[in-house]
Amino acid sequence: MRKAFVPLLGAAGFIFLTAPIIIARAPFESTMGLVQKIFYFHMPPAMLMLLSAIFCGLVSGAYLVTRRPVLDWTASAAAELTVLYGSIALVTGPLWARKAWGVWWQWDARLTMSLLMWMIFVAYLLLRRYGGNGSETLAAGLALFGMATSPFVYLSVNLWRTVHPLTSVVPTLPVDFAFPLWYAFTGFLLMYLALMTLRVTLERQRAALDQLFLESDE
Amino acid sequence: MTAFWRVVWIVVRKDLAIEARSRELLNTTVFFALSCVIIFAVSFVREKPLGDAAAGILWVAIAFAGTLALGRTFERERYGDTLRALLLAPSDRPAIYVGKLIGILSLLAATEIVLVPLVALLFQAGLFSHPLLMGALLIFGTIGFASVGTLFAAMLARARSRDVLLPILLYPVTIPVMIAGVKGTSALLDATPQLQMAGMWILLLVCFDVVFLTLSLWTFDPLMTE
Amino acid sequence: MKKIWLNPSVLASLLLALNAAAVMAQPGQSEFAPVNELTPAEQLPAAPLVIAAYAFVWLAFLFYVWTTWRKLGKVEEEIGALSAQLAKRRP
Numbered sequence: 001m002r003k004a005f006v007p008l009l010g011a012a013g014f015i016f017l018t019a020p021i022i023i024a025r026a027p028f029e030s031t032m033g034l035v036q037k038i039f040y041f042h043m044p045p046a047m048l049m050l051l052s053a054i055f056c057g058l059v060s061g062a063y064l065v066t067r068r069p070v071l072d073w074t075a076s077a078a079a080e081l082t083v084l085y086g087s088i089a090l091v092t093g094p095l096w097a098r099k100a101w102g103v104w105w106q107w108d109a110r111l112t113m114s115l116l117m118w119m120i121f122v123a124y125l126l127l128r129r130y131g132g133n134g135s136e137t138l139a140a141g142l143a144l145f146g147m148a149t150s151p152f153v154y155l156s157v158n159l160w161r162t163v164h165p166l167t168s169v170v171p172t173l174p175v176d177f178a179f180p181l182w183y184a185f186t187g188f189l190l191m192y193l194a195l196m197t198l199r200v201t202l203e204r205q206r207a208a209l210d211q212l213f214l215e216s217d218e
Numbered sequence: 219m220t221a222f223w224r225v226v227w228i229v230v231r232k233d234l235a236i237e238a239r240s241r242e243l244l245n246t247t248v249f250f251a252l253s254c255v256i257i258f259a260v261s262f263v264r265e266k267p268l269g270d271a272a273a274g275i276l277w278v279a280i281a282f283a284g285t286l287a288l289g290r291t292f293e294r295e296r297y298g299d300t301l302r303a304l305l306l307a308p309s310d311r312p313a314i315y316v317g318k319l320i321g322i323l324s325l326l327a328a329t330e331i332v333l334v335p336l337v338a339l340l341f342q343a344g345l346f347s348h349p350l351l352m353g354a355l356l357i358f359g360t361i362g363f364a365s366v367g368t369l370f371a372a373m374l375a376r377a378r379s380r381d382v383l384l385p386i387l388l389y390p391v392t393i394p395v396m397i398a399g400v401k402g403t404s405a406l407l408d409a410t411p412q413l414q415m416a417g418m419w420i421l422l423l424v425c426f427d428v429v430f431l432t433l434s435l436w437t438f439d440p441l442m443t444e
Numbered sequence: 445m446k447k448i449w450l451n452p453s454v455l456a457s458l459l460l461a462l463n464a465a466a467v468m469a470q471p472g473q474s475e476f477a478p479v480n481e482l483t484p485a486e487q488l489p490a491a492p493l494v495i496a497a498y499a500f501v502w503l504a505f506l507f508y509v510w511t512t513w514r515k516l517g518k519v520e521e522e523i524g525a526l527s528a529q530l531a532k533r534r535p
Contacts, residue, residue, distance in 0.1 A: 009509070016505075035490035038497045045501075055464065055465050080508075085245040088504050092497040099488045112397070119390035126386055132378030141373060141441045143390045145366070148429055152394070191505060205519045212526040216533075 005201070008194035015187030021043050021065075026180045037080075038096040039193050044185040046089035046114070048192055052082040054119060057147020060140035062186035072136045075143060079124045083190070086118035100161055109156035110164040117153055120146040120174070193210065222316075223307040229317025234324070236294075243290055244328055251333050255420040259340045272343030273403035277359070277396050279333055280326065284363055285385050287325050288371040291318070296375045306388075311439040319368045326360050346405050351416045358423035359399035364393050364428055369434040375442045395430075399421045 019040065029036035056078035063071035091109070096103040105111065123144065127139045157166050173181065239245055254441040258275045295301040304314050334356070338345040343350055370387050402419030405412040 016502070028446060033490060035493055036260060037494050041497045041501050064437070084508055088501055091500050095500075096491045096496045099490050099493055113394070123386045123390055125385055127377075130379045131374075132401070134221050136375060137441055137443075138373045138377060139439045141240060142391075144389055144433060144437060145430075149391075149394075167253050174492060195505075195508060195512070198509070198516070202507055202516045202519065205516060209519055209523050209526070212523060212530065216526060216530055 005194055005197045008190050012187050012191035012194055015183065015190065019052065019187060022180045024184055027176050029177075032100050035096055035099040038092055040095060040180050040184040042089060042092040043181065044188040045085040045092070047185070048155060048188055049082055049086040049089055049114070049117070052085060052192070053121065053150050054147050056082055056121070057150075060143035060147075064137065064140050069207060070200070070204075071209075073106050073200050074196070076128060076136075076203060077199035079121050079139070080129075080199060081141060081148075081192055081195055082121045083118060084195075085188070086114070086121065090115065090118060094138045107161055108162040108164060109160040110153070110159050110162050113149065113153040117146060117149050120149065122125060138156060184210050201211070222310050222313045223290065225313035226317045229304070229314055230320045230324075233291075233318070233321040237325075243287060243325055244267065246290070247283050247325060247329050248332050250286055251279050251329050252259065252336065254279040254282055255336055257338060263341065265301060269405070270404050272337050272341035272345065273407055274332065275341065276337045276345070276403060277399045279337070280330065280360065280399075281363065281389070281392070281396055283329050283333075284322075284326055284360075284367060285388060288322060288327070288364075288367045288388075289381060289384055290383035291322060291325075292371045292375040299324075301372075301375055305442055308410060312435045315368060315372070315434065315438040316369055318372065319364060322364045322368055325358060330356055331361065338389045341377045343407050345403070345407070348413065348416070349412060351406055351413065352403070355399055355402045355416065356421065358420060359395055359402075361397075362426045363420075365427065365430045365434050368390050369438060369441070373440070395423065395426050398426065403442055431435045 023037050023040050026037070026040075028034065056075050059071050059075040059078060062068075063075055097106070098104050114186050121140065123138050124142050127142060129139060154167065155164065157164050170181070255275060257273070257280070258334060262271045262275070292301070295304070305311070328439060332347055334352075367388055369385075370391075371384055374384055374387070398419045402416045402423070405415035405419065
């Protein structure tokens with residue numbers, strides 16, 4: 001699994017290096033102009049934060065049932081990546097909002113729920129770091145609640161009146177906008193997979209080190 | 219099914235019996251909620267109180283008092299090592315959860331009975347003008363908060379840094395419940411009370427309650443096996 | 445000292461503080477002027493925002509890869525050292 005890291009990282013890096021060219025050639029959006037281009041760096045990480053949260057929840061649930069260590073390592077990695085991608089979305093969003101909406105932040109449904117989801121997974125990381133023994137199990141429980149918030153985050157724009165664009169925007173994008181978007185999305189996704197392999201390898205090696213410590217004590 | 223509720227009743231009766239003797243949790247929780255509200259009153263009341271202050275302050279006080287109560291309830295269990303005894307008992311694990319939940323709910327209900335009139339008085343807020351809707355908001359909001367809180371407090375009972383970890387874990391998950399409670403209360407306190415709005419928030423609270431209770435019941439057993 | 449900066453809650457507070465400071469730094473407006481009537485000098489330039497967004501993506505990923513790679517390096521170093529020790533013990 002470790003072997004996949006470098007090619008994945010390379011592919012993702014290539015996409016991120018070439019993305020500005022493709023994005024610059026995309027047409028301008030009529031009302032927002034240049035600042036709308038942040039969309040290509042905002043929507044993919046936001047979507048991946050949601051998907052990562054769901055993935056973390058599912059893997060955590062599986063861990064609670066089977067107690068296989070690799071599931072715990074994967075859940076840990078997924079939680080960290082949820083926080084990472086969430087941070088990117090929560091920074092690029094306000095950068096866009098400052099020009100498009102006139103304010104850095106608004107306490108509307110979508111933004112608030114996204115921030116809360118991000119905080120739940122930050123709490124997950126704090127729990128794993130400072131919770132002591134047995135915190136893997138407890139964190140798995142927390143991840144399930146984090147996963148439960150994802151439909152609320154996604155549907156919040158459709159259910160409440162918010163300034164944030166609706167979920168119907170992306171599926172109905174004209175191809176000139178859709179191509180750069182999915183290009184960028186592929187880059188972020190490949191990066192996610194690369195980082196996941198790296199992080200799980202770290203956990204696997206840590207477990208191997210613990211095993212060696214035990215053996216050296218015998 | 220009746221065995222389940224028998225266990226629930228035993229747990230509730232045990233907690234009520236312990237509490238009735240010392241009334242430690244009740245007194246300390248109510249007094250803490252009182253202090254909270256007074257601090258807010260000092261901060262937010264000028265010649266007349268700030269507009270929507272009452273709604274937010276009420277729910278913040280409930281959240282803070284609730285967190286304290288949760289921590290103390292399970293600290294008591296941990297101190298007497300009764301938590302392990304409870305878990306070793308050959309009874310339905312979720313029944314223990316429900317029993318503890320009912321105990322916490324009773325404690326919070328007693329706190330809210332003191333809190334709501336106090337907030338209404340100090341902030342000149344018409345919290346009693348629509349008692350049924352207000353009651354529904356309080357009931358479903360408190361259930362939402364307490365359902366997650368009981369699960370997290372129980373699972374953290376033997377963890378390191380549990381005192382600070384409980385709010386860190388609990389608040390992000392229950393802030394949606396708090397928001398719904400505050401928005402619903404605000405709708406009722408508006409100059410022209412928006413009853414339909416309040417009804418919508420109550421419905422959302424019920425949704426949250428169903429999701430949180432279901433999740434908590436499912437995960438209580440796997441999370442408590444050590 | 446470094447460990448404190450890497451702490452997620454410190455980073456989170458920093459992010460929030462930066463945002464709050466940015467909000468408070470904006471001066472108020474006295475009159476209403478529709479956006480498309482503003483001169484380009486008065487409009488908020490979009491380019492720095494777009495560049496900042498792109499830069500942040502790179503920074504975030506570089507930060508994560510760097511810190512994880514270093515942790516992995518340290519762990520593998522310790523594994524090497526321990527394995528060598530164990531191998532010596534039982535020839």
